[in-house]
Amino acid sequence: MSFADLGLSPELLRAVTEAGYTEPTPIQAQAIPVVLAGKDVMGGAQTGTGKTAGFTLPLLQRLQPYASTSTSPAKHPVRALIIAPTRELAVQVHESVKTYSKYVPLRSTCIYGGVDMKAQVAELKRGIEIVVATPGRLLDHVEQKTILLQNVEFLILDEADRMLDMGFIPDIRRILALLPAKRQSLLFSATFSDEIKKLADTMLRQPQLIEVARRNAVSENITHLVHPVSSHVKRDLLADILNAGADGLGQTLVFVNTKFGCARLARHLQKEGISADAIHGDKSQLERSAALEAFKSGAIRVLVATDVAARGLDVDDLPYVVNFEIPGTPEDYVHRIGRTGRAGKQGAAVSLVAPEENYKLVAIEKLIKLKITQQEVPGYGPETTVEELRRYRNGHGRPRAQVAEDGFDFNRPYDSASELKPGSKPRPPRASSKPASKPQIAADGFDFSAPYVAKSAAADKAEASKAAAQEQAGGKQKSRVAFLLGGARKG
Structure with missing residues (x-):
């Protein structure tokens, strides 16, 4: 026809x-x-x-x-x-x-x-x-x-x-x-x-x-995949998937549930060196239109969106849709993944599912009458903590890439802020800022701050004789001064 x-x-x-x-x-x-x-x-x-x-x-x-x-x-x-x-x-x-x-x-x-x-x-x-x-x-x-x-x-x-x-x-x-x-x-x-x-x-x-299709059906041109993962390391897994070289995702639409999470995830991907932008209800129409046009033209690779973009976003040959968070209603899953696999073309829907979201996944599978394949990514399990992920990365030679535009590598330990500038020489260690301890000397000349050294009995006897002689001389001096002031000298 x-x-x-x-x-x-x-x-x-x-x-x-x-x-x-x-x-x-x-x-x-x-x-x-x-x-x-x-x-x-x-x-x-x-x-x-x-x-x-x-x-x-x-x-x-x-x-x-x-x-x-x-x-x-x-x-x-x-x-x-x-x-x-x-x-x-x-x-x-x-x-x-x-x-x-x-x-x-x-x-x-x-x-x-x-x-x-x-x-x-x-x-x-x-x-x-x-x-x-x-x-x-x-x-x-x-x-x-x-x-x-x-x-x-x-x-x-x-x-x-x-x-x-x-x-x-x-x-x-x-x-x-x-x-x-x-x-x-x-x-x-x-x-x-x-x-x-x-x-x-x-x-x-x-x-x-x-x-023309059973109610709430999804396109047969879309493949579905679930990665079970802890919510604590979801962002790291998404960045790894997007940055996985030739096997990584191409142009991708990522869905989240909240406006705050949308903006935050886009900033995180940008820090990971991925060209990304966000589109949500708090953005002006001008900002939303600019982000959509940049995504459609290929100027940005990843668009992070709330469900405001689940309807009406038509991108030619969009290969991937990622559910960073599972939607609250199963029907929204159908609308989200409907952005790919359009007009007879092939598409893929990838969902990152934390243990607390499993009940939502069950509802989606019941709605679309399809058991979605689950595939756990090495190093990212449903119970993985941030510390466990860090140890896994270090053990497999996959530290997080954190290199600034000026070439500074945040993974390399540094001793002082002077190393924040590439090519700068490390500064010599600074002198202690604490003031030196004040000397504590008694009236008889004993220095309390000096290390104590035990003296022999002869030395003690000589020091005692010297002290007695000083005391006698002091007594005579006092008598002479008293006489000059008109005092009577005793016999």
């Missing part, structure tokens, strides 16, 4: 061909005819299977009769609303819309939080048919009356299960209340849950369920 067999317009077929696609994926082959028929859809497919094009292409064809080259904003009301849970996914969807609408005069824009609204407001004022938005920023525009939704005919919820996980369902319900009741609605998600089906019941009318 080709895209031409799906009934797409020549303009869309031309754009698809120029994008390099010839045959539709299973989700595209099933969803596109149903959407073109005007039916509501509840679509599910494992991530990386092309479901974005599965709703973008038929949406553009349904809107093509409204296409206009007029500059009047009134000719370009908002007719289609695509809601995505994260900024990254919204940007990715908007890129697809722009790619496939290349030869169709339909206007589109992407609005999300973390940036100034002024540019978005100016874009909306000129007239836009297709709006891709995150829930929070869309409601901001609604409250400021910078967007009107009364003409919306098509609503698409992408990654609806992630909306649920991120607490966006109340916002989604508010948005649904603002839309016309008569519309075509599509709900797409990589995974389904009972809660998602309840949401679908409130927004879809007699939807057609399309699933």
Whole structure:
């Protein structure tokens, strides 16, 4: 089957061909005819299977009769609303819309939080048919009356299960209340849950369920591997794996659970000589975009991310995904590893699992119905301490590489701070800073600070005679002084 067999317009077929696609994926082959028929859809497919094009292409064809080259904003009301849970996914969807609408005069824009609204407001004022938005920023525009939704005919919820996980369902319900009741609605998600089906019941009318794979399935192009390791030496193991020469990992996306741990791990890898950056919710949109672009272009080798990047991050031929920490919910494992093994290419998912995370691993294996191979790395066991790792490294000639940019080797012992500069000569040892002990001499001339030497009896007798003579001379001197002062001399 080709895209031409799906009934797409020549303009869309031309754009698809120029994008390099010839045959539709299973989700595209099933969803596109149903959407073109005007039916509501509840679509599910494992991530990386092309479901974005599965709703973008038929949406553009349904809107093509409204296409206009007029500059009047009134000719370009908002007719289609695509809601995505994260900024990254919204940007990715908007890129697809722009790619496939290349030869169709339909206007589109992407609005999300973390940036100034002024540019978005100016874009909306000129007239836009297709709006891709995150829930929070869309409601901001609604409250400021910078967007009107009364003409919306098509609503698409992408990654609806992630909306649920991120607490966006109340916002989604508010948005649904603002839309016309008569519309075509599509709900797409990589995974389904009972809660998602309840949401679908409130927004879809007699939807057609399309699933091209069993629920919560993972791509067969991805190999899974677990390294049991103590949480105390996880960072060291990750650095060793990334730095293992020809056998090491190439471009890698590393997932952690917290924003603090994300930034800290990226700094650690940088100190290990690995080009890495971090992306998490506390970073500005500009910083996040810069990190993503550097990773996609290959300027950095490792991107450390929280689950904010689990959706919407599309990197061509990403070979590795590493779970530095096991996610809190098994479904997030499916989304994380879905960043690799996309579009029929091979990928690998490596997980570093500490003993306290074993219960999470069991839940993941139960969800994906797969027993993951476990492989313990020599020197890194589930009970390994930092001291044991240090002894292992020293015993196997694998000390931690800690060489600064100026060539100073932190592994080599040094005597003083003067050696911190390469080529400097060691300084002579400093004199003691403690003051010398003060002499302790008695009135009779005895030096208490000098070593004691025992004297003979003759020496003692001579010293006693000398002392007696001094005492007698002193008595005469006292009498002479008394006489001069007018005292009487005794006979």
